[in-house]
Amino acid sequence: xKNTSKIVNVMVPLVSVLLAxxxxxxxxxxxxxxxxxxxxxxxxxxxxxxxxFGTTLSxxxxxxxxxxxxxxxxxxxxxxxxxxxxxxxGAVVCTVIGxxxxxxxxxxxxxxxxxxxxxxxIWAMIxxxxxxxxxxxxxxxxxxxxxxxxxxxxxxxxxxMRDGSVPQTVAIPDASRLTRLFGLRATTAFVxxxxxxxxxxxxxxxxxxxxxxxxxxxxxxxxxxxxxxxKKYFLASFLxxxxxxxxxxxxxxxxxxxxxxxxxxxxxxFDGVSMALIGQLHPLATMxxxxxxxxxxxxxxxxxxxxxxxxxxxDIIQALVIVFTVAGLAMVKLPEFKALLNRIFSRKEVx
Amino acid sequence: xxxxxxMEHITKRFGDMYANRxxxxxxxxxxxxxxxxxxxxxxxxxxxxxxxxYQPTEGSIYLxxxxxxxxSPAQAVxxxxxxxxxxxxxxxxxxxxxxxxxxxxxTKGVFIDRDARRKEILELSQQYGLDxxxxxxxxEIAVGAQQRVEILKALYKGAELLVLDEPTAALxxxxxxxxxxxxxxLTAEGKSVIFISHKMREVLHISDRxxxxxAGESVCTLNREETTxxxxxxLMIGRELVPSQYKKIEDAGDAVIKLxxxxxxxxxxxxxxxxxxxxxxxxEIVGIAGVDGNGQSQLAQVVTGVITPDSGEVDMKGSRxxxxxxxxxxxxxxxxxxxxxxxxxxxxxxxxxxxxVLKTTELPEFSSGNGLYLKKKAIKEYAEQMQKxxxxxxxxxxxxxxxxxxxxxxxxxxxxxxxSDPDLLVAVHPTRGLDIGAARFVHDTxxxxxxxxxxxxxxxxxFDEILEVSDRIIVMFEGExxxxxxxxxxxxxxxxxxxxxx
Numbered sequence: 001x002k003n004t005s006k007i008v009n010v011m012v013p014l015v016s017v018l019l020a021x022x023x024x025x026x027x028x029x030x031x032x033x034x035x036x037x038x039x040x041x042x043x044x045x046x047x048x049x050x051x052x053f054g055t056t057l058s059x060x061x062x063x064x065x066x067x068x069x070x071x072x073x074x075x076x077x078x079x080x081x082x083x084x085x086x087x088x089x090g091a092v093v094c095t096v097i098g099x100x101x102x103x104x105x106x107x108x109x110x111x112x113x114x115x116x117x118x119x120x121x122i123w124a125m126i127x128x129x130x131x132x133x134x135x136x137x138x139x140x141x142x143x144x145x146x147x148x149x150x151x152x153x154x155x156x157x158x159x160x161m162r163d164g165s166v167p168q169t170v171a172i173p174d175a176s177r178l179t180r181l182f183g184l185r186a187t188t189a190f191v192x193x194x195x196x197x198x199x200x201x202x203x204x205x206x207x208x209x210x211x212x213x214x215x216x217x218x219x220x221x222x223x224x225x226x227x228x229x230x231k232k233y234f235l236a237s238f239l240x241x242x243x244x245x246x247x248x249x250x251x252x253x254x255x256x257x258x259x260x261x262x263x264x265x266x267x268x269x270f271d272g273v274s275m276a277l278i279g280q281l282h283p284l285a286t287m288x289x290x291x292x293x294x295x296x297x298x299x300x301x302x303x304x305x306x307x308x309x310x311x312x313x314x315d316i317i318q319a320l321v322i323v324f325t326v327a328g329l330a331m332v333k334l335p336e337f338k339a340l341l342n343r344i345f346s347r348k349e350v351x
Numbered sequence: 352x353x354x355x356x357x358m359e360h361i362t363k364r365f366g367d368m369y370a371n372r373x374x375x376x377x378x379x380x381x382x383x384x385x386x387x388x389x390x391x392x393x394x395x396x397x398x399x400x401x402x403x404x405y406q407p408t409e410g411s412i413y414l415x416x417x418x419x420x421x422x423s424p425a426q427a428v429x430x431x432x433x434x435x436x437x438x439x440x441x442x443x444x445x446x447x448x449x450x451x452x453x454x455x456x457x458t459k460g461v462f463i464d465r466d467a468r469r470k471e472i473l474e475l476s477q478q479y480g481l482d483x484x485x486x487x488x489x490x491e492i493a494v495g496a497q498q499r500v501e502i503l504k505a506l507y508k509g510a511e512l513l514v515l516d517e518p519t520a521a522l523x524x525x526x527x528x529x530x531x532x533x534x535x536x537l538t539a540e541g542k543s544v545i546f547i548s549h550k551m552r553e554v555l556h557i558s559d560r561x562x563x564x565x566a567g568e569s570v571c572t573l574n575r576e577e578t579t580x581x582x583x584x585x586l587m588i589g590r591e592l593v594p595s596q597y598k599k600i601e602d603a604g605d606a607v608i609k610l611x612x613x614x615x616x617x618x619x620x621x622x623x624x625x626x627x628x629x630x631x632x633x634x635e636i637v638g639i640a641g642v643d644g645n646g647q648s649q650l651a652q653v654v655t656g657v658i659t660p661d662s663g664e665v666d667m668k669g670s671r672x673x674x675x676x677x678x679x680x681x682x683x684x685x686x687x688x689x690x691x692x693x694x695x696x697x698x699x700x701x702x703x704x705x706x707x708v709l710k711t712t713e714l715p716e717f718s719s720g721n722g723l724y725l726k727k728k729a730i731k732e733y734a735e736q737m738q739k740x741x742x743x744x745x746x747x748x749x750x751x752x753x754x755x756x757x758x759x760x761x762x763x764x765x766x767x768x769x770x771s772d773p774d775l776l777v778a779v780h781p782t783r784g785l786d787i788g789a790a791r792f793v794h795d796t797x798x799x800x801x802x803x804x805x806x807x808x809x810x811x812x813x814f815d816e817i818l819e820v821s822d823r824i825i826v827m828f829e830g831e832x833x834x835x836x837x838x839x840x841x842x843x844x845x846x847x848x849x850x851x852x853x
Contacts, residue, residue: 227678
């Protein structure tokens with residue numbers, strides 16, 4: 001029984017991806033292109049060469065951070081939808097320190113990353129504290145704070161830190177940028193993301209505190225009756241998930257973005273939530289899903305150039321994966337589905 | 352008087368358990384007929400059979416002399432049966448008027464003729480004195496008014512026979528008086544009422560006839576004039592003393608926990624504590640008897656640190672408790688078998704293994720560096736040992752606990768709570784919903800803990816269970832302690848009267 005539920009958990013996203021691609025192919029065919037060549041172009045664009053693969057990893061990096069941010073909070077049963085705001089606050093603090101403090105090189109990098117991490121954590125504590133001590137809904141407050149962060153960033157690049165006539169901030173000096181991996185687009189930011197993902201995985205599944213945090217997430221009342229300080233876990237999970245996003249924001253600025261500009265980081269927060277949900281709140285799976293989504297995005301440009309199929313088809317496929325996964329996860333919880341599974345498995349045993 | 356309802360030889364079986372066994376029950380036009388019984392006596396099952404929520408395993412129902420088959424609540428409503436559930440079935444965001452016409456099948460076409468409906472409802476409400484404010488949303492009216500809406504709703508749908516399931520449980524005394532006026536008006540107009548309750552005073556006040564159910568069987572039907580509260584209490588509890596199979600202890604050790612004048616929300620009769628003083632010594636089982644919802648849940652939560660009393664003192668092993676947190680009490684070696692094992696006891700999505708070590712993963716046996724690295728192998732071996740010791744039947748210890756049967760879930764909790772070698776065990780309804788074998792196992796385990804020097808506070812609505820294992824029996828009623836009795840040769844009559852508040 002345990003094994004079947006594990007298999008189902010893995011199968012749902014895989015089947016969803018398959019279904020999304022089938023529908024994507026139908027759309028491509030309806031547009032008058034050959035689905036096979038289009039998908040080949042998509043694959044080539046994302047993984048076809050080392051260079052392209054580097055680009056994919058680079059695009060995946062911020063998504064991994066916001067995905068882990070959502071994953072960590074949801075594991076504890078708190079719905080932090082403010083990954084984007086926390087990511088931006090990390091990026092903002094990083095940009096300020098990196099461009100205004102007259103420091104360069106490794107000390108600047110370390111300071112920027114640490115400060116960005118703290119900024120993200122503080123930004124996440126606002127909904128956390130309001131939830132725990134005032135009973136406010138953390139989802140609404142964290143979403144609203146996304147707008148506050150976005151607009152605050154707007155003040156910086158349009159006014160306070162504007163770079164001459166262009167509405168963007170000055171760029172991080174070359175000496176303070178993260179090194180590229182083997183000369184590719186991907187930087188050490190990707191390495192940091194993977195390390196964070198492994199750390200989250202280790203914490204959740206191999207430490208006592210992580211075990212207790214998951215228990216709080218599954219059943220808050222029972223956790224309380226069994227002596228866990230539920231409020232502390234809530235606050236800690238907001239803090240840590242915000243710190244992950246903040247670290248992501250600063251690493252992204254130092255690695256690929258270098259300056260703040262209109263529209264920066266838009267959509268990262270909810271992308272992260274989707275990655276975490278499709279990855280079934282498993283940190284390692286979340287990272288893989290983020291890479292998969294980045295590949296769809298990177299590859300779609302090549303697909304458009306090679307076959308004329310617009311990049312929006314890739315957006316449709318991404319959206320369908322999300323829809324099918326969410327629907328699929330709801331479906332497998334239905335008693336009818338469980339009964340069906342039981343029947344299939346018991347029949348096999350008889351045979 | 353003319354008979355309106357007759358239920359003949361009703362039997363309802365769930366698996367091997369008889370919820371109702373060969374019950375005969377009959378209601379006449381214009382009477383208030385009370386169904387009296389303890390929790391689990393079969394009152395609700397019988398009414399759910401009448402209302403079409405359950406199909407009887409055997410037996411038949413006659414309405415106005417005609418045999419009927421009621422296979423859904425909609426069918427029951429059509430036949431003129433109205434039910435007011437203990438927990439109201441109202442849409443809170445809608446107004447009173449909208450709630451009453453909700454699901455009205457007389458409406459023809461797409462639009463509702465609001466004026467005509469309103470007129471009908473007003474007439475009804477005047478006829479029976481059911482005074483309600485039609486345009487207020489449900490959230491803004493008092494509980495008593497909500498109940499009137501429920502009654503009005505039933506009458507509007509043409510009910511001739513009204514079932515009121517514990518209608519006074521949530522009402523204040525004044526509201527209860529108002530309800531009784533309404534019931535009298537209803538019966539004067541020829542409607543019949545089935546009144547479900549276990550409150551003796553009210554039953555004697557309002558009923559014409561009283562049918563007593565016990566353990567799924569009907570004991571007898573009496574006219575109100577020919578009975579007294581004492582008779583009813585005896586019939587309801589209705590048992591001779593069966594000698595317990597366990598040896599009773601009379602000299603307990605030092606008090607593990609002592610409560611002095613503890614109050615918690617004392618205005619609330621059903622969810623509060625009012626001046627409670629008691630103590631549990633080492634090596635004794637103190638049983639708290641009483642009908643459910645007389646403050647027992649709150650008592651359990653105070654002695655496990657979940658809630659903080661408003662006033663009064665709690666001493667743990669001789670020292671005053673200053674701060675009430677579950678963790679503080681766990682450190683003091685208090686174990687808890689909570690009343691709702693799924694909600695409060697277990698993490699349903701986690702495995703048997705994880706639930707067994709839930710509180711102890713930081714111990715050096717199970718992790719190194721104070722929890723920095725879980726020794727999964729050691730945890731697994733320990734859990735397997737516990738699985739054998741407590742006879743937990745599961746496909747594997749990695750199975751999610753929510754997929755286990757109630758008895759096995761309870762054994763998981765026992766394994767967790769008793770292996771820590773507690774000084775105080777608080778067990779709330781520990782055998783509720785369990786089969787006889789599992790219940791016996793739970794009792795044996797509690798007795799073994801007692802003999803090991805653990806103080807046990809057993810809170811149960813099952814009187815048999817209290818009599819079986821308690822060394823001392825304390826009766827609670829409306830948040831107060833009604834009396835304390837020895838567990839050896841307990842005076843059953845006295846105790847059952849105390850449980851009814853006398």
